Amino acid sequence: MIRVQQHDFDIGAELAKLTDGNTSIGGVCSFVGLVRDFAGDDAVDGMTLEHYPGMTEKQLEAIDKQAQDRWPLDATLIIHRFGSLEPGDRIVFVAAASAHREAAFEACHFLIDWLKTQAPFWKKETGKDGATWVEAKTSDDSAAKRWRDD
Amino acid sequence: MKILYFAWLKEKTGVAEEDCALPDGVADVAALVEWLTARGGGFADAFSDPSIVRVAVNQEHVATDHPLADGDEVAFFPPVTGG
Numbered sequence: 001m002i003r004v005q006q007h008d009f010d011i012g013a014e015l016a017k018l019t020d021g022n023t024s025i026g027g028v029c030s031f032v033g034l035v036r037d038f039a040g041d042d043a044v045d046g047m048t049l050e051h052y053p054g055m056t057e058k059q060l061e062a063i064d065k066q067a068q069d070r071w072p073l074d075a076t077l078i079i080h081r082f083g084s085l086e087p088g089d090r091i092v093f094v095a096a097a098s099a100h101r102e103a104a105f106e107a108c109h110f111l112i113d114w115l116k117t118q119a120p121f122w123k124k125e126t127g128k129d130g131a132t133w134v135e136a137k138t139s140d141d142s143a144a145k146r147w148r149d150d
Numbered sequence: 151m152k153i154l155y156f157a158w159l160k161e162k163t164g165v166a167e168e169d170c171a172l173p174d175g176v177a178d179v180a181a182l183v184e185w186l187t188a189r190g191g192g193f194a195d196a197f198s199d200p201s202i203v204r205v206a207v208n209q210e211h212v213a214t215d216h217p218l219a220d221g222d223e224v225a226f227f228p229p230v231t232g233g
Contacts, residue, residue, distance in 0.1 A: 033233055049232065050157055052225060055209035080232060092233050112233060118211070120225075121232025122157035133158050136229030 001076065002060040004051065006083040009093055018075050019097055025074045029104035030095035031112045037087035039134070044125045047134075049082045049091065052120035056080070063114045067096065070110070071103040078111060080121065110147050117144040151220055153186075155196070156227035159203065162196035172220040179205050180214040182224065196226075204229055 003009075011032060019025045037044050060078050067076055075097040085091060094115070096107035123134040151172050155163050173185050180200075187197040197203060200214070206225045207216050218224065 051232070052154070052156055052206075052209075052227070055206055055225065058209045116233035117230065119232045120156070120206070120227060120230050122228060123231045124157070133228065134231045136231050140233075 002057065002064055002078045002080075004053075004056050004060070004080050004082065006081060008081070008090060009079050011090075011093065014077060014079065014093060015095060018077050018095055022074055022097075024099055025097045026099045027101040027104045028095055028097040029101070029108040030093065031108055032090055033092035033112070035085045035087050035089045035091060039125055039127070042127050042129070044087060044127050046084065046086045046126045048084050048124045048126075048131075050122045050124065051080075051082045055120050059119045060115065063111060063118060066114070067107045067111050071096070071098065071107040072100075073098050073103060073107055076107065076111065078115065080115070080119065082121065113140075113143045113147060116140045151218070152223045153182075154223065154225040156225065158228060159196045159226045163192045172218060172222075176218060178214065178218055179207065179212065179216050179224070182218060183214065183226075202228060 015028060019028060035047055064076055064078055067073060073096055077095045079093040081091055094108055094111045096104045096111065098104040117140055124131050125134055152169055154167050155165055160166050176182050176185050183197055183200055186193050204227055205212055208223050
């Protein structure tokens with residue numbers, strides 16, 4: 001399942017809901033992305049996340065389906081926020097549940113790596129020099145590429 | 151055809167979204183970028199380095215040789231930075 005929303009989410013409640021009623025699940029692996037208070041040597045006071053409504057949902061659903069096709073998963077969840085966020089705020093939540101831990105770990109890693117290079121979100125950070133658009137990292141491309149080279 | 155701009159492309163062009171007919175002689179994304187650049191001003195600035203502009207047609211990532219048809223939704227944006 002995927003959700004794109006402005007408001008925060010409760011990790012405990014989301015994880016409980018994800019596995020509720022399915023006792024064949026043996027493990028859940030999750031990742032939470034947070035707003036950092038620095039970028040390189042500069043302090044970051046806050047950030048605005050812009051996205052492309054419509055395409056965002058479409059891409060997240062495609063990423064989710066690829067994970068489902070590739071690993072034996074009982075449940076998956078992707079939540080991504082947009083709008084104004086402050087350091088410490090949660091940005092993204094990814095979880096994968098499976099009968100065995102390996103599929104859960106790998107699918108969770110795949111989901112976040114893939115999302116970072118495919119989902120149309122853009123971060124604008126605010127610091128002492130005003131607001132600047134965050135530049136994409138080549139390390140994110142390399143991380144995603146790893147899943148393609150398998 | 152609908153054209154959308156995001157992040158700094160929206161700021162530089164000053165446009166979030168526009169409707170326009172597919173211009174004569176524009177068959178693919180690369181030709182559309184040239185046509186938009188020829189408008190000058192903020193458009194020329196936004197597309198001054200096409201290598202850092204990404205494009206989606208009908209909400210799917212595509213390369214610049216992707217063909218265009220009237221009725222397509224074309225979006226221009228920087229490399230994504232979510233997650």
